[in-house]
Amino acid sequence: xxxxxxxxxxxxxxxxxxxxxxxxxxxxxxxxxxxxxxxxxxxxxxxxxxxxxxxxxxxxxxxxxxxxxxxxxxxxxxxxxxxxxxxxxxxxxxxxxxxxxxxxxxxxxxxxxxxx
Amino acid sequence: xxxxxxxxxxxxxxxxxxxxxxxxxxxxxxxxxxxxxxxxxxxxxxxxxxxxxxxxxxxxxxxxxxxxxxxxxxxxxxxxxxxxxxxxxxxxxxxxxxxxxxxxxxxxxxxxxxxx
Numbered sequence: 001x002x003x004x005x006x007x008x009x010x011x012x013x014x015x016x017x018x019x020x021x022x023x024x025x026x027x028x029x030x031x032x033x034x035x036x037x038x039x040x041x042x043x044x045x046x047x048x049x050x051x052x053x054x055x056x057x058x059x060x061x062x063x064x065x066x067x068x069x070x071x072x073x074x075x076x077x078x079x080x081x082x083x084x085x086x087x088x089x090x091x092x093x094x095x096x097x098x099x100x101x102x103x104x105x106x107x108x109x110x111x112x113x114x115x116x
Numbered sequence: 117x118x119x120x121x122x123x124x125x126x127x128x129x130x131x132x133x134x135x136x137x138x139x140x141x142x143x144x145x146x147x148x149x150x151x152x153x154x155x156x157x158x159x160x161x162x163x164x165x166x167x168x169x170x171x172x173x174x175x176x177x178x179x180x181x182x183x184x185x186x187x188x189x190x191x192x193x194x195x196x197x198x199x200x201x202x203x204x205x206x207x208x209x210x211x212x213x214x215x216x217x218x219x220x221x222x223x224x225x226x227x228x229x230x231x232x
Contacts, residue, residue, distance in 0.1 A: 004180075006192045007191050008189050009191060021167070023222070025222050027226055028191075048222075051139065063120045068122055071124075075122065076122045076137075077120060077138060079120065100222070100225050101217050102223060103140050105222075106140060106218055108163065109143040110132070110143060113161050
């Protein structure tokens with residue numbers, strides 16, 4: 001495998017990066033929901049923590065029955081077992097990242113994992 | 117630990133999300149370099165794959181001596197052992213995410229890890 005891999009993500013309803021970038025520690029999707037739309041199912045995960053980043057627009061997440069408003073600049077960690085569903089706002093779409101990683105998989109990081 | 121955690125990232129040179137969100141599978145930083153600036157060191161990692169996402173602006177990465185141009189919409193996977201350094205362009209700043217995950221830590225994902 002190459003030491004690095006690059007791709008450019010154009011506007012799209014959903015782009016999944018795992019295979020495009022040959023990721024080994026995460027799956028990352030870039031997602032857009034138009035105003036009034038939602039992910040059409042509630043889901044949880046077996047092992048994976050999900051981290052959501054709102055890039056543009058607004059909407060909400062419903063997590064274990066609790067409503068969490070979302071706007072550009074918001075970041076959200078969701079535990080594997082939490083039942084979640086993402087919604088765009090009624091009058092604005094939402095563009096967001098979803099980063100899936102195995103819960104408790106990170107050991108050292110930043111200075112503790114760096115080689116200078 | 118709560119089933120979820122939310123934070124809002126304001127404009128800043130660098131925000132690290134691991135502790136803010138109690139992440140367990142990743143460290144994620146949101147970074148801005150002004151025009152003409154660079155990360156002031158070359159580094160590699162012991163275990164962690166890094167994934168860079170360019171949110172705004174332009175610049176370049178130099179990875180094992182190879183120059184990779186970067187612009188908004190670009191995503192880059194960098195293997196742990198690759199020696200890397202990030203630069204803003206001379207005439208434009210760059211805003212980017214850096215996602216650190218343990219290489220080869222991901223098992224199932226998306227449909228294979230989901231509970232509907």
